[in-house]
Amino acid sequence: MKVPFLDLKLQHQPLRAEVLAAIADAYDNTRFCLGRDVEEFERNFAATFGYARALGMNSGTSPLHIASLCGGFGPGDEVITTPFTFASSCWGISYVGAKPVFVDIDPDTWCISPEAIAKAITPRTKGIVVVHIFGQPARMDEILAIAAEHQLFVVEDCAQAVGATYKGKPVGSLGDAGTFSFYPTKNLGACGEGGAFVSKHTTVMEKAQLLRVHGSPKRYLHTEVGFNFRMDGFQGAVLNIKLKHIAKWTARRREIAAKYRAGIKNPNVQLPVVPSYGESVWHQFTILHPRRDALRAHLEQQGIGTDIIYPGPMHLQPAYASLGYAKGRLPVAEYTSERCVSLPIFPELTDEQVEHVIASINAFAG
Ligand SMILES: *Cc1c(COP(=O)(O)O)cnc(C)c1O
Numbered sequence: 264m265k266v267p268f269l270d271l272k273l274q275h276q277p278l279r280a281e282v283l284a285a286i287a288d289a290y291d292n293t294r295f296c297l298g299r300d301v302e303e304f305e306r307n308f309a310a311t312f313g314y315a316r317a318l319g320m321n322s323g324t325s326p327l328h329i330a331s332l333c334g335g336f337g338p339g340d341e342v343i344t345t346p347f348t349f350a351s352s353c354w355g356i357s358y359v360g361a362k363p364v365f366v367d368i369d370p371d372t373w374c375i376s377p378e379a380i381a382k383a384i385t386p387r388t389k390g391i392v393v394v395h396i397f398g399q400p401a402r403m404d405e406i407l408a409i410a411a412e413h414q415l416f417v418v419e420d421c422a423q424a425v426g427a428t429y430k431g432k433p434v435g436s437l438g439d440a441g442t443f444s445f446y447p448t449k450n451l452g453a454c455g456e457g458g459a460f461v462s463k464h465t466t467v468m469e470k471a472q473l474l475r476v477h478g479s480p481k482r483y484l485h486t487e488v489g490f491n492f493r494m495d496g497f498q499g500a501v502l503n504i505k506l507k508h509i510a511k512w513t514a515r516r517r518e519i520a521a522k523y524r525a526g527i528k529n530p531n532v533q534l535p536v537v538p539s540y541g542e543s544v545w546h547q548f549t550i551l552h553p554r555r556d557a558l559r560a561h562l563e564q565q566g567i568g569t570d571i572i573y574p575g576p577m578h579l580q581p582a583y584a585s586l587g588y589a590k591g592r593l594p595v596a597e598y599t600s601e602r603c604v605s606l607p608i609f610p611e612l613t614d615e616q617v618e619h620v621i622a623s624i625n626a627f628a629g
Contacts, residue, residue, distance in 0.1 A: 266607050266616045268568030271447060273611035274512075275454075278504060282454065285500040294496040297476075301499030305459070307506050312426060312433045314441075314461045316468055318475060319494030319502075323422040323444020326460035327355030327392070329474050329492065330440040333467045334416030336361040340389035345375040346576035347596045348394040352420045353577050355442075356392060363586070364388070365578040367593045371536035373397065373549070376595075377405035384409070390416040395424035395434050397549055397572075397605075398450065398516075400541035403429045403437045410438075418442065422458075423546035425451045426513050430540055435461045440471075445502060450516070450546050451509050453498040515610035516545040519617050523548055523606065526621035533602075547572055550624075551602040557629040559604055565623040572605045 275282070289300055301319045309317040320326050336342055338360035344353055346365040356363045366379035373396050380391060391410060393401045401419075410417045417438030421427070425443055427434045435441020445457030460471045473480060478489025520543070524534055533551035537543060549572065552558045559569050576596040578588035590597065606620055 264616065264619045265566045266568065266612070266620055268570050268605075268607050269448060269609050270611065271452070274452075274609070278508075281504050282501055285504055286497050289496045289500045296493045296496060298496045298499070300496050300503060301494045304494075304499040304503045304506070307503060308459060309461070311506060311509070314433060314436055315463065316461070318460045318468065318471055319499060320458040320460060320475060320492045321494055322456045322492075323442060323446060323449075323458040324351040324354055325475075325490070325492040326440075326442035326458050326471070327351060327418065327420060328358045328490070329460055329471045330392075330418040330442055331355040331359045331361065331390075332474060333440055333462070333470050334390045334418065336389050336416070339387060341385060341387045342390045342392060343375075343380050343383050343388060344392040345394050345396070345596070346578040346593055347373055347573065347599055348396060348420070348577060349422070349573065350577060350580070350582070352392055352394050352422075353583070355418070361389065363577075363583070365576075365586075365588065365593060365596075367595045368599065369402070370595050370599075372399050372401070372538055373535075373599055374399060374401035375406070377402050377409060380406060381409050384413055388413060388415060390418065391438075392418045392420060393438065394420040394422075395427055397535070398424045398427050398544035398546035399535065400424065400427050400429040400434050400538070400543070402538075402540070404540075407437065416440075422446075422449060424544055425449070426509060427544045428542045436463055439464060440467055445498065450513065450544055451502065451505060454501045455495065455498055457494055457498040457502060512610040513544050516608055517543075519608050519610075519612055520545045520548055522614075522617050523608075523621060526618070527624050529625050529627060532624060545608055547605045548608040549603050549605045551599065552604060553602060554629050555602050555604045558624070558627055561627045561629065562620070562623055565619065567620055567623055568607060570605045571603060573603075574600060576600050
């Protein structure tokens with residue numbers, strides 16, 4: 264039986280006629296940059312998940328850049344973050360000339376460790392970039408307590424966590440700014456690039472809105488150096504349609520995760536922990552195994568696609584060699600990177616496919 268790691272066609276085929284009609288309407292009415300489709304999406308996105316407002320952007324990286332500017336990060340500042348993430352969680356810090364300070368992760372949820380954050384605070388610390396990795400909410404109460412004590416600006420990178428909650432509240436609404444990506448492989452994916460920015464502070468939303476379009480509060484007036492981070496009209500039209508399905512897709516991801524958690528009995532496998540404080544949206548279902556390359560090869564033979572997310576933690580990436588982190592410095596992140604393997608978990612998987620993955624992992628004796 265074939266079980267691809269991800270097959271995006273299965274999500275897009277049933278929506279084809281509806282999506283193409285919406286794109287045609289945007290085309291016929293030349294709503295190409297922001298415009299009505301994007302505004303509707305911003306309202307629907309905010310209402311669906313419980314944000315006061317949302318701003319559509321052109322990627323998940325742009326809102327991270329804007330968050331750094333809203334936090335006032337700049338040269339000489341240190342911003343604490345996790346090494347176990349996709350690179351662009353850190354780019355926002357670097358774009359404004361601040362220094363990422365990588366600290367270790369929790370061994371059960373693989374999110375940034377609040378205890379490690381507390382130890383890394385210096386007089387130069389200006390903020391924290393939290394990542395709700397794989398859709399799993401981080402320990403926000405502990406993180407926010409540290410931030411309050413030291414007056415730090417907290418950014419939540421929710422690129423993998425659209426719909427996830429922490430103690431009943433939507434991720435991205437707890438810290439000072441929240442960022443989302445609608446890259447096609449994310450839980451809510453555009454047909455191209457996209458992202459969003461949220462903040463519980465009106466002043467932060469106003470600044471983000473200004474920076475999104477050329478620092479321009481009105482036509483040809485520029486009050487600060489801005490960017491072009493507008494969302495495409497086509498993507499707003501697509502996302503409006505997909506948003507109607509996200510609850511059902513998330514429910515199916517949770518169902519598959521529950522099957523994996525109940526069914527995988529291989530004693531060498533470490534399963535992801537579901538923290539009692541929140542609800543994951545299972546962007547990835549990642550397990551650890553001491554011989555993960557052999558496990559991957561075995562699964563490949565059984566027709567099962569897997570991926571390594573992420574093989575190289577950010578503190579050891581060549582891009583950050585100048586920061587001088589030696590191997591062994593952040594042992595939990597390194598241990599996790601060496602052993603992690605992500606299993607197929609997209610909503611269109613059949614129960615038979617899920618059972619095949621479980622049986623194949625349990626049959627692996629290596
Ligand atoms: C995908 C992703 C991003 C960036 O999103 P883009 O839309 O590709 O710019 C940022 N952070 C994390 C954790 C991601 O997974």
